[in-house]
């Protein structure tokens with residue numbers, strides 16, 4: 001595995017010059033980072049409440065497929081995105097209810113949901129094709145003419161810019177509302193929260209809903225905000241939800257760190273896409289595995305237990321201490 | 322009779338809350354059996370009883386954490402059902418929990434706000450915390466992280482959290498077990514205020530006679546789930562309470578530590594001092610058996626043992642005193658071969674332990690009575706006999722197979738010697754009472770003639786009889802030449818048993834006292850120094 005990574009990194013290193021000056025590279029990295037950030041912001045909220053919510057992947061897939069179908073049917077972008085949000089919330093409802101009401105293991109539920117939703121989207125797609133056209137990039141005058149990064153920052157399709165309110169919203173919810181205080185308390189010490197009169201599992205379910213809404217929106221933005229590919233394809237989400245979880249771990253359960261993680265992983269997704277375009281020949285499978293390899297390494301290095309919510313992934317039952 | 326009139330006046334007042342015939346069973350155990358209890362406004366009501374008497378269960382029923390099987394609760398003249406802590410809070414019942422209601426990762430003001438319904442407003446919340454703190458003389462910095470506070474300050478936060486909601490009924494379950502003597506005194510002063518000036522009803526739960534006598538107006542004594550006596554505090558004496566609580570006549574002097582009456586220990590001490598000094602001189606001449614030298618253990622970037630040095634001589638009991646959570650558990654783990662030293666050494670009779678290897682301490686002849694006998698001491702599902710030979714299975718094995726006959730014979734021998742009450746050597750360990758479980762652990766550890774015996778909180782959760790037995794055994798072990806290290810948060814126990822006392826704080830030894838110079842005041846001051854330290858650093862931060 002190290003050898004594989006070595007090869008990849010070596011070829012990457014030789015490409016650094018080209019990549020650094022490639023406007024397309026920045027544009028693509030930014031897009032990946034933003035899509036990841038929607039899901040990661042939601043996942044961050046759920047994890048602060050104590051759920052390691054791996055069905056974030058299913059939430060993204062649901063959002064992506066539903067948005068694509070809705071866009072095909074109505075041709076209205078905001079409506080399509082809203083449908084994506086709803087789809088994410090529906091998946092979240094199932095996850096939340098099964099893991100925090102019926103007390104089924106959250107990982108079992110999450111894994112099952114990921115496989116089920118992926119299969120369902122595939123099946124529906126074969127019957128009822130999700131057609132989309134492409135949202136044209138909104139180019140901000142003057143700013144987008146800044147060399148190299150102008151296009152990446154100020155020339156994205158407009159749904160991408162929804163990340164600008166979403167991230168502060170997540171932060172505000174968690175740090176500036178009573179709900180957020182309760183979210184943090186149930187993630188860190190559910191017994192204490194319970195004795196203090198907080199409905200632990202209710203708050204955890206709600207946090208998963210927030211994750212579902214954000215991830216569903218992320219899925220919608222993923223299909224509607226692409227420049228090149230139009231429409232939903234199976235494998236489109238392609239484990240980006242899982243990478244979003246890695247970003248939260250990389251960020252040490254802070255929102256700022258999580259966003260930095262998204263940028264890092266976004267860069268590697270872009271690299272994997274851009275290298276062939278720039279004329280570098282590397283094995284496609286190898287290149288495709290690059291972001292996941294990096295995620296694996298990064299989580300191994302950064303997953304320190306000291307900063308994680310102390311009750312992360314622990315189910316809560318009253319009376320058990 | 323002077324109290325008669327006053328008493329009549331008090332009963333004319335309606336009780337703040339009344340429990341009627343409350344019963345709670347856990348399987349065969351009846352934790353509460355038809356308990357009646359009335360808490361009056363303007364009174365501190367002491368609830369006294371040995372460990373396991375059912376005090377906590379009764380309080381949990383009142384706060385909605387446990388549902389009673391039978392009985393009713395009357396509040397303000399009507400029956401109420403308290404489903405959960407939320408309902409209790411709405412009815413004006415608040416509880417100061419010992420461990421369970423603060424979130425370490427949150428700040429003081431966030432914790433105080435947790436669970437109420439007012440608007441989420443940081444500056445208003447901080448102001449309210451400071452107002453409540455000032456009103457009751459409970460100084461605290463609202464912006465500190467609770468995880469960084471000492472146990473005493475955490476309890477202060479609990480109290481503020483509770484009082485800010487203006488409860489009619491305030492429950493405190495064993496509140497002084499995490500406090501230094503100075504902090505306990507301050508708590509009682511606050512309770513006086515709360516009761517006298519604001520007419521709240523307070524329930525103070527404790528198994529310590531002295532503090533019940535000192536801080537309450539009225540006493541209810543529980544034994545095995547039943548109320549066995551009620552009296553007004555002015556009419557009670559230490560010996561009448563002790564007899565009612567234990568259910569037989571007890572000698573206040575010999576059981577002083579078990580009953581939690583330190584001042585009596587001190588009386589005794591004055592007399593014993595002269596003999597002790599002579600004995601201490603004799604002990605001082607003996608060789609050092611256990612030598613812990615600058616032991617350092619770092620966990621998650623925090624030094625849980627910080628250059629800790631303790632020496633124990635043959636035939637000596639060294640008591641390690643300290644407020645809970647200051648490295649005692651880690652010290653026990655170290656001597657149980659459960660943690661690896663980052664630096665420093667543990668030497669027994671000149672042989673250095675290779676820490677980190679399983680069983681390295683046992684090899685050197687260190688026997689340990691662990692802090693939590695369920696966690697690391699014994700296997701609940703195995704039989705008494707199996708538990709007794711668990712760590713020396715080789716001694717009863719032949720050709721790699723356990724010789725059951727020999728194992729049972731050995732077990733019977735130990736059961737007789739240590740007077741272990743069980744259905745037989747094949748009875749599951751889990752079926753034994755706490756005191757008998759502790760005897761099994763003791764028998765096993767003393768069974769292989771250790772050179773060092775470590776007893777970590779050996780009497781926690783035991784009843785008075787079992788505590789006395791344990792103390793006698795530890796004393797006898799020392800007299801037979803074993804070096805005994807007693808780690809305990811109970812000052813009374815430390816004072817009664819130790820030849821020498823070291824005080825531990827944040828993984829370090831911060832003071833050492835000889836038996837002759839140790840009194841509860843001096844020990845309290847040393848422990849209190851820790852509290853001051855916290856206060857000072859808090860002041861700096863502010």
Ligand SMILES: Nc1ncnc2c1ncn2[C@@H]1O[C@H](COP(=O)(O)OP(=O)(O)O)[C@@H](O)[C@H]1O
Nearest residue numbers: 347350352370371372373374375376377378379
């Ligand atoms: N959750 C529980 N499950 C089973 N037994 C319990 C439980 N809680 C308490 N008990 C038992 O009920 C009895 C009373 O316990 P408790 O109320 O904690 O006593 P106290 O607080 O007076 O020490 C004890 O015998 C204890 O073992």
Ligand SMILES: [Mg+2]
Nearest residue numbers: 376377378495
């Ligand atoms: Mg109790």
